[in-house]
Amino acid sequence: xxxxxxxxxxxxxxxxxxxxxxxxxxxxxxxxxxxxxxxxxxxxxxxxxxxxxxxxxxxxxxxxxxxxxxxxxxxxxxxxxxxxxxxxxxxxxxxxxxxxxxxxxxxxxxxxxxxxxxxxxxxxxxxxxxxxxxxxxxxxxxxxxxxxxxxxxxxxxxxxxxxxxxxxxxxxxxxxxxxxxxxxxxxxxxxxxxxxxxxxxxxxxxxxxxxxxxxxxxxxxxxxxxxxxxxxxxxxxxxxxxxxxxxxxxxxxxxxxxxxxxxxxxxxxxxxxxxxxxxxxxxxxxxxxxxxxxxxxxxxxxxxxxxxxxxxxxxxxxx
Amino acid sequence: xxxxxxxxxxxxxxxxxxxxxxxxxxxxxxxxxxxxxxxxxxxxxxxxxxxxxxxxxxxxxxxxxxxxxxxxxxxxxxxxxxxxxxxxxxxxxxxxxxxxxxxxxxxxxxxxxxxxxxxxxxxxxxxxxxxxxxxxxxxxxxxxxxxxxxxxxxxxxxxxxxxxxxxxxxxxxxxxxxxxxxxxxxxxxxxxxxxxxxxxxxxxxxxxxxxxxxxxxxxxxxxxxxxxxxxxxxxxxxxxxxxxxxxxxxxxxxxxxxxxxxxxxxxxxxxxxxxxxxxxxxxxxxxxxxxxxxxxxxxxxxxxxxxxxxxxxxxxxxxxxxxxxxxxxxxxxxxxxxxxxxxxxxxxxxxxxx
Ligand SMILES: [Zn+2]
Numbered sequence: 001x002x003x004x005x006x007x008x009x010x011x012x013x014x015x016x017x018x019x020x021x022x023x024x025x026x027x028x029x030x031x032x033x034x035x036x037x038x039x040x041x042x043x044x045x046x047x048x049x050x051x052x053x054x055x056x057x058x059x060x061x062x063x064x065x066x067x068x069x070x071x072x073x074x075x076x077x078x079x080x081x082x083x084x085x086x087x088x089x090x091x092x093x094x095x096x097x098x099x100x101x102x103x104x105x106x107x108x109x110x111x112x113x114x115x116x117x118x119x120x121x122x123x124x125x126x127x128x129x130x131x132x133x134x135x136x137x138x139x140x141x142x143x144x145x146x147x148x149x150x151x152x153x154x155x156x157x158x159x160x161x162x163x164x165x166x167x168x169x170x171x172x173x174x175x176x177x178x179x180x181x182x183x184x185x186x187x188x189x190x191x192x193x194x195x196x197x198x199x200x201x202x203x204x205x206x207x208x209x210x211x212x213x214x215x216x217x218x219x220x221x222x223x224x225x226x227x228x229x230x231x232x233x234x235x236x237x238x239x240x241x242x243x244x245x246x247x248x249x250x251x252x253x254x255x256x257x258x259x260x261x262x263x264x265x266x267x268x269x270x271x272x273x274x275x276x277x278x279x280x281x282x283x284x285x286x287x288x289x290x291x292x293x294x295x296x297x298x299x300x301x302x303x304x305x306x307x308x309x310x311x312x313x314x315x316x317x318x319x
Numbered sequence: 320x321x322x323x324x325x326x327x328x329x330x331x332x333x334x335x336x337x338x339x340x341x342x343x344x345x346x347x348x349x350x351x352x353x354x355x356x357x358x359x360x361x362x363x364x365x366x367x368x369x370x371x372x373x374x375x376x377x378x379x380x381x382x383x384x385x386x387x388x389x390x391x392x393x394x395x396x397x398x399x400x401x402x403x404x405x406x407x408x409x410x411x412x413x414x415x416x417x418x419x420x421x422x423x424x425x426x427x428x429x430x431x432x433x434x435x436x437x438x439x440x441x442x443x444x445x446x447x448x449x450x451x452x453x454x455x456x457x458x459x460x461x462x463x464x465x466x467x468x469x470x471x472x473x474x475x476x477x478x479x480x481x482x483x484x485x486x487x488x489x490x491x492x493x494x495x496x497x498x499x500x501x502x503x504x505x506x507x508x509x510x511x512x513x514x515x516x517x518x519x520x521x522x523x524x525x526x527x528x529x530x531x532x533x534x535x536x537x538x539x540x541x542x543x544x545x546x547x548x549x550x551x552x553x554x555x556x557x558x559x560x561x562x563x564x565x566x567x568x569x570x571x572x573x574x575x576x577x578x579x580x581x582x583x584x585x586x587x588x589x590x591x592x593x594x595x596x597x598x599x600x601x602x603x604x605x606x607x608x609x610x611x612x613x614x615x616x617x618x619x620x621x622x623x624x625x626x627x628x629x630x631x632x633x634x635x636x637x638x639x640x641x642x643x644x645x646x647x648x649x650x651x652x653x654x655x656x657x658x659x660x661x662x663x664x665x666x667x668x669x670x671x672x673x
Contacts (some may be wrong), residue, residue: 011342014382014437020450022450024451028451032451051562053559055559055562079466079469079470081469081471081513081514082513083513084512084513087441087459088457089457090456096462098462098465098466108559108561109561110451111456111458111466124473128368141457171450173450173454173455175454177381177442177446180437180438181381181382182342182437184344184345184348185344215345217348219394220396221365222355222365222392223351224348224397229393272640
């Protein structure tokens with residue numbers, strides 16, 4: 001048992017990407033299809049207010065709103081903010097103004113980007129018009145941005161049936177977020193030990209259970225586990241299952257056995273694949289040891305040690 | 320007089336030092352010392368707590384169900400009564416308060432944490448926006464706050480000099496707060512998104528907060544001067560930014576009315592205003608004016624430390640701690656979530672008069 005040494009912080013890039021596929025309601029579908037066709041639609045509430053971008057339920061009364069109207073592709077800036085350093089994915093990659101724009105004929109404002117050379121070229125109340133994207137798909141980004149426009153306000157909203165050929169019924173909301181992941185003190189020690197082909201757990205100072213892999217805390221006692229304990233290398237299969245479905249990007253032949261393995265000295269089982277024995281001969285109590293591959297950062301699998309099976313009483317608490 | 324079924328008080332509060340990064344700590348390693356500290360303040364053991372509720376966001380860490388890992392730190396075996404909100408911990412406190420009101424628990428441990436350092440929090444927070452009209456444009460949290468600030472300037476409710484004074488006052492107040500991330504004379508800095516400069520914006524950091532709630536006589540046993548929650552309410556505004564008047568916060572005002580803020584003067588206000596301009600909006604909604612004897616953010620507020628998901632709970636904790644110390648008799652605490660003060664929670668905390 002040794003006290004934990006100061007951690008060498010491990011880091012690795014972690015990328016989270018998700019293409020959320022979302023369906024559209026009747027109003028959003030008409031609005032986004034309209035953008036594709038170069039038409040700006042809103043809805044009229046029972047109070048007579050024209051809402052652009054449109055909502056499907058009145059924010060005040062929660063009534064369903066379905067009366068579509070067309071507004072002009074020109075409008076007035078209601079407030080703005082100068083974005084001197086655009087961030088990834090934003091509408092323009094040159095400095096621009098974020099603006100809320102009230103379209104002519106609308107009573108509410110839409111958020112987007114305004115393409116002007118500098119902050120001195122923006123003011124609340126300035127007139128703007130839509131600059132349409134070259135390739136339009138039925139998304140808010142069909143508005144590439146706004147640009148200055150010298151023209152009078154005053155256009156009225158006019159009724160629109162919202163009917164277009166080949167209506168857009170869904171969007172794919174692509175997102176990517178980049179992180180740098182650090183696993184923390186306990187897991188850093190575990191991962192570093194694995195690179196020396198050792199398995200290191202941590203003992204709870206209160207109940208003395210040894211956790212492997214360690215997470216830094218004992219969930220029973222709610223205290224930090226700080227004493228490192230080397231466990232294994234051999235262990236006992238406490239339970240297992242037979243995998244019959246081949247996973248994508250995994251070149252392990254099926255069927256194979258995935259097992260819970262209580263390494264000698266550990267207070268709970270970790271999981272790993274069992275090899276070196278036909279799948280239908282794996283059993284509870286089987287004694288196994290890790291098999292490391294060249295350059296591997298963790299055991300590739302566990303194989304039988306050839307010892308007699310462990311007695312059920314020896315591992316029943318760890319199942 | 321009794322607004323609610325049971326008397327419930329904040330009896331202990333603890334928080335971490337708020338730091339720009341905590342790479343050497345996993346989330347549970349970061350949370351656990353604060354949990355131990357808040358429990359020690361009451362003498363309660365983890366297993367004696369009636370209900371546990373936490374607030375955090377998976378998007379900050381970039382990992383699904385990241386909060387489950389921190390449950391190791393509360394002693395979640397054998398099974399405990401536990402819940403989580405993907406919100407600021409102030410809303411976890413609200414859930415715990417409801418649990419105690421229903422009589423299902425007499426004590427609650429509420430904790431919240433945010434570890435923003437693994438990612439880019441400005442970009443991460445864009446993922447909480449409306450996915451049809453806003454999220455595809457990636458407007459970051461500073462940009463949205465800047466739109467609100469410009470609306471306030473256009474309306475004549477503030478100017479850049481007044482905003483700078485809010486930042487300076489907050490960081491000066493934080494000199495007395497050993498946990499704060501930014502203290503003292505912080506450079507005004509360049510425009511981040513104009514009209515907001517660096518010191519109009521909160522620091523980005525990692526941190527944890529925890530409070531313990533208790534009901535009735537138990538609260539009196541656990542704490543010399545409990546901070547009674549005499550009112551609490553939360554409200555939300557329409558998510559369309561263009562549907563809202565960004566210079567006002569009707570949701571804060573309604574929550575404050577329901578919480579009884581306006582029934583008697585307060586001496587302390589802990590406002591969750593991550594941006595200087597948001598303090599202007601909140602002062603107006605809460606009727607705090609400009610300097611009528613109310614200590615506004617004596618902790619330094621979110622401009623001094625803003626661990627996302629914990630900063631609102633910290634406002635309740637800081638207000639309660641002033642009552643515990645006898646520095647306040649009636650305090651208002653506010654927490655927010657979402658862009659431009661979209662969601663707002665208001666609590667009134669009172670100490671027994673001598
Ligand atoms: Zn233990």
